[in-house]
Amino acid sequence: MDDNKKSDIVNKDTLQTERYYKGLQIKHIIRLSVTYLLPMIILIIYFQLQYTELIQESDSLHIKSIAENKSNMLDLFMNERVVNLINLIDDPKFKFPPDSALMIEYLERLRKDSDAFTDIDLFDFEGNRIAYAGPIEKFEITNYSAEKWFIKLKEGSERFIITDIYLGYRMQPHFTIAVNRNVGENFYVLRATLEPTKIYNFLISYEKTSDTYISIINSDGYYQLVNPSFGQLLALSPYNVNSDEKLGLSYSYINNKKQKFAYCWLSAVDWIVIVQKANGTDSFWHINSLTIVFSLILLIIMFIVIVLRSKQIVESQRQKDEAEEEKAIVELQLEHASKLASVGELAAGIAHEINNPLAIVASEVGLIKDLIDPQFNQQPDIKDIIPHLDNIHDAAFRCRDITRKLLSFVRHSDVQLKEYNLNDIIDDLVDSFFEREFTVSNIRIIKNYANDLPKITTDANQIKQVLLNLLNNAKDAITPPGTITITTGKKGDYVFFAIKDTGCGITKDQIDKIFLPFYTTKEVGKGTGLGLSVSYGIVRNFGGDIEVESIPGKGSTFRVYLPIKLF
Amino acid sequence: MERKIKLLIVDDEEKFLDSIARRLEMREFEVTKATNGTDAINYAKNMKFDLALLDLKMPGMDGKEVLEILKREHKFIEVIMLTGHGSLESAVECTKLGAYGYLPKPYEFEKLIEVLKDAYEARLKKKFEADQLRLEKLSQLALGRSPIDILREMRKLDDEDQ
DSSP: HHHHHHHHHHHHHHHHHHHHHHHHHHHHHHHIIIIIIHHHHHHHHHHHHHHHHHHHHHHHHHHHHHHHHHHHHHHHHHHHHHHHHHHHHHOOOOOOOHHHHHHHHHHHHHHHTTTTTTEEEETTTTSSSSEEESSOOOSSSOOOOOHHHHHHHTTTTTTTEEEOOOOOOTTTTTEEEEEEEETTTTTEEEEEEEETHHHHHHHHHHHSSSEEEEEETTSBEEEEOOOOTTTTSSSSSSSOOOSSSSSEEEEETTTTTTEEEEEOOSSSSSSSEEEETTTGGGGGHHHHHHHOOOOOOOHHHHHHHHHHHHHHHHHHHHHHHHHHHHHHHHHHHHHHHHHHHHHHHHHHHHHHHHHHHHHHHHHHHHHHHHOOOOGGOOOEEEEHHHHHHHHHHHHHHHHHHHHHHOOOHHHHOOOOOEOOOOOHHHHHHIIIIIIHHHHHHHHEEEOOTTOOOOEEEEEEHHHHHHHHHHHHHHHHOOOOOOOEEEEEETTTTTTEEEEEEEOOOOOHHHTTTTTTTTOOOOOOTTOOOOOHHHHHHHHTTOOOEEEEEETTTTTEEEEEEESSSSO | OOOEEEEEEOOOHHHHHHHHHHHHHHEEEEEEESSSHHHHHHHHSSOSSSEEEEEEEOOSSOOHHHHHHHHHHHHEEEEEEEEEOOHHHHHHHHTTTTTEEEEESSSSHHHHHHHHHHHHHHHHHHHHHHHHHHHHHHHHTTOOOOHHHHHHHHHHHHHHHH
16 A cells, blocks of 8 residues: 555656656757747748749749730731731722622632631622622621621721621631722722631640630620630630730739739730730749758758757756766765764764763662661661752753754754854854863863854754864864864855864875865774765855865864855 | 771762762772862872772873873872773773773672772782782891891882882
8 A cells, every 4th residue: 555655656756757858858849949940941931932922023024925925926917817808909900899709719819818717798888798708608687887897997987997706607706807998989898707716726726835824805804715624705704904004914813813914905906815824823832842842851850850859958968867866865875974974973972971970870879779778877868868869860861961962963854944143053062062072081162253143044953064073073183182263253245163173284185185075084983084075065055165274283274154145 | 997998089070979989988998089180199199099990081181191190109009990981992091001990881889899899909919919029128138238228228118119
């Protein structure tokens, strides 16, 4: 039951230390990441953004140039076709009205220039078709005077007109170019129907070699030419184009997706060439995916390195902590051992202190026995006996006081920090253990205390241990008779006590070693060599220091400084 | 009636000194008490003690010094040491200096009496042997000398005894 409890506590302890070290590792990981990874991530993002901007700029330039190029080519095409028709109708040999064979010949002539021409019509002043050549055999309408293009041409403000794409009789997309001519009093209009396939093919073929979509819309935004996989012919396109600029960039929103496109107005007709990147804004991720993968791998490797490094740091920290803990335990044990040892050195003196009262007890008891023994015929009064009983009583309590003080000193007690006057601590120890010892050994103690000593916060027991060690040493150094002077005082932020003896002193060789553990000049079995080293440890723990002065043959002075304010 | 044994007790513990002295007085000892070494040596000069009981550790002159002086100044005195320390080394040292016995404090009273009696016997024996020797010397001296010479030699021997 107890064992279980114990192991539970141990487990809890290890759990807590585990948690502590885990937390420490996480702290290190975060710290290292912030130091190394964060700047790198910021750099990567910065370059990525820069790069993307560059790419987008070059994209913009690219699609704009395509749009301009296409627009120019289409303009050229349209102008050529218009010129074809004007040349035909302006030809002085052109007969009005031509017969159908001649009309076919004219169509053939046009088709030599461009096979986009599918048929031609000739209309008179009133909008009646007077000649036709082409694939249609029968017309439902023969008068076109109400058609917009006809009215415009008749007004004479334009020499030619190009219509938008429309679906003709055969449900094929077509557009027409119409030109006029005044012959004397007469006014004729020559109209040609063209198939946009040429242009369409041209656009499609270009699309295939690049990642762009090219389409043509009219000024109202309807598709005139478009890749069927992309949009529907004559349907409303999503493009909204600025009419002030011939060439420009704009954005469309398809399914809430922002899409950049370039546009270029044609001059020959109110059409607009629209060029759009096939994969649009995805290019950012697509083009740079390699960079991103590379960066990610780099970041992951760095992160792994950081994790390993932090583990290493934590492990070394842990080893350090454990070593320190071990050291602390050993120090504690050493301190206790030394305490016991110094008490051992005291034991002879203590024995004297105890044996003397014991001798009194034995002797007094014997005396009382003698007094009441008829053999000696003393016939004692009870009053004669009481003083002897008192002596026994006193002797018993003398013994008790000594053992009690000894025990209170040796006992493994927790550090108890309290405010003390240093003089009191010294008096307490000297009076308990040394006063008589020194008197009978012919060692004089001179107390040279400062009266206005400030109180210090300390553990009296540990200071007594230091004192005990120093006084034991002083006593051992002296060949009686001799003097030990105990001085106290204040110096700066410290109070001090000095133990000065008139003993043998310490040689220069010895003085470097006296604070080393197990160094002793005493006879084998008399000193452990721990006293000074442990005393030094205690004083250092309190933030103090020990100074030594010694003249061989004259004596030594050990001065112990303790800070007035502990922390 | 037998002559009382003349005993000097030296100890700085007065209570101890008083009680031990009284007990010994009850047992036909003639006890003189001293609380320090100087007094003890002074007393010894005036009174011829048979035995001395000395505490080893005392303020001022310690037991060993007193032992040395007593043994030097008084030829037949036997000294028993008493001590609370009870270490072997000091026992050996005291024996070398001529102590008859060594008793650690606290001791059994019967043991003390026994040691004191032994010491006294030893003292008597030593005195007897010395007397014999003196007689022999005297008889040798007496041969072929003038009475004045004999007296002078006898005084010399007496001085040695002291």
